[in-house]
Amino acid sequence: MAYEVLARKWRPKHFEDVVGQEHVTRTLKNAIEVGRVAHAYLFVGPRGIGKTSLARIFAKALDCERGPTVQPCCECSMCREIATGNALDVLEIDGASNNGVEQVRDLRDQVQFAPTRGTYKIVIIDEVHMLSTAAFNALLKTLEEPPPHVKFIFATTEGDKVLPTIISRCQRFDLRRIQTPLIVERLRRICEYERITIDEDALLAVARGAEGGMRDALSALDQLISFKGDALTEDDVLAVFGLVSRKSLESLGTAILTGDMGEILRLVDMFDSAGKDMRRLTVELMEHFRNLLVYQHVGENLAHLDATPEQIRALAQQATLADATRVIQVADQLAEMEGRLRYALSVRTLIEMTLIRCARAARVVTLEEVMRRLQAIRTSEPPAATPAAPAKQAAVPLYDDPALKRVLQEFDGKIVGVEDGDD
DSSP: OOOOOHHHHTOOOSGGGSOSOHHHHHHHHHHHHHTOOOSEEEEEOOTTSSHHHHHHHHHHHHHSTTOSOSSOOSOSHHHHHHHHTOOTTEEEEETTTSOSHHHHHHHHHHTTSOOSSSSSEEEEEETGGGSOHHHHHHHHHHHHSOOTTEEEEEEESOGGGSOHHHHTTSEEEEOOOOOHHHHHHHHHHHHHHHTOEEOHHHHHHHHHHHTTOHHHHHHHHHHHHHHHOSEEOHHHHHHHHOOOOHHHHHHHHHHHHHTOHHHHHHHHHHHHHTTOOHHHHHHHHHHHHHHHHHHHHHOSOTTTOOOOHHHHHHHHHHTTTSOHHHHHHHHHHHHHHHHHHTTOSOHHHHHHHHHHHHHHHHHOBOHHHHHHHHHHHHHHSOOOOOOSSOOOOOOOOGGGOHHHHHHHHHTTTSOBSOOTTOO
């Protein structure tokens, strides 16, 4: 029997198998249960998150021999044919290679005929944004008033390229990138079933490289198994995909927050010498500081934190090193650097200079902090005794103000003022 890659072997077969898209699966299941299935659906989202899989599951739910049902059996002939793409009543079309008016006209003629075996004749068009404007226009009338036995399901990675006249005739669902902890959990279950030994940091590295796509994660896992066998470590993942380890990334974040310039330069040199993807390092560093900022405001709220328990423990430690204002300044510097990287002649030099500025921003003492501390000292000091006959006294120069001198001594060794480039 021919080998089947993990991305196909573990493709979702039921609504419950779809990871991270509960807002869509719940709506589709409710529509089937109450008999309010619309005639056209549009699934929008990045690659590898389950758009086509959802379309096939929905088609099985509608045309299963026991259906319509929210739990297709996946055993009857209709379910098996839909899963393999051979069902006569389910037309699965690639919008990139069938994007002309003639193909749409042929499709329009086919849907006029009643289904041969199933309850509905279902048309699935993947990458529907690739249809030409003329093809879209040829589909409008049929899409607005289709025969009662026809259901359209469209999928696209670029929803903004679909004509508004098409979107207005569909129920649109925006699928989101899958959170890293969900990908890690899914990969762990698959590895247990496949009897693959893999540590937690390796699972996290695979999930990080997938950028929210389950299919990319499974393809990467397949590649790693071919490379190293059934025992995988984080170093194996990092060696194949050029990622930086979780602990090294967290160490770089700590060095920035503590203003340790030497450690920053050492880590950047280590990453560059090891051939790591420096542009990807910038993106992951931005995500790290984003999670740190979220943690400082909402705590361990997993609904907002795209992080594993190990990452959350590191965020808790770093949250004490700098307040949210400084973290925002660091994130702003990183965002500016990301936009400049594509034009940089020396990526490493730009990254080093930016991270040094980030370290200064993380340790700078702002004028607001100086004023707050000065006010606190003046409030805590007892008022001076009022002389019986006040004489005209000369104003004390600002640099001789005792309270201000105390504040400057407290902040000695730190930068006081506004960072370069600020208004």
